[in-house]
Amino acid sequence: MGFIRRLRVTQRAMESAMLGVSPRDLIRNVDIRRRTRVTDIAQRVAKLKWQWAGHILQRKYGCWGPKARRR
Template sequence: MERSMLNIRLRDRWPNSKIRKITKVRDVIQTIKKLKWNWTGHIMRTDKGKWTKDVIEWYPRNGKRHQGRQIKRWEDDLPKGWRRLSRDRDKWKELGEAYVEGQPDQESGC
């Protein structure tokens, strides 16, 4: 889409990084990961009994998914020990930047 915005063809051989600098379009996957990370930290720091905390800690009962698919939970994308680390806001923010930029997305194969 960004190539079509700039009227650049593939045979012009422009690298994606150069096109991204010109269009200034944000990467959708990174934005989603950042929002998920921030929301998870916010919910885990609350002391109130909210249903949202139950959603984060939910485990499927019957474990049935389509054939070949694994049972995926909210916390499967988060690093180990994330519950303890979410209490420290500054540490959580540092880890969030590394989580968003450093981890390749497993579903897209990056």
């Protein structure tokens, strides 16, 4: 199983536990997500990945972090 899939499964399990829903209730994941009003973890990870890339691109070329400068 991929990392993103594991995160999605875990998120769905937590949302179901928050609502007190069991798999026997046969409620769709979309309905559970609508009730909890939580964004999908895969979308959140993708958004943060692009934000980090933009943050890194704003650095000046050859700029070292503080830990690398100490050595």
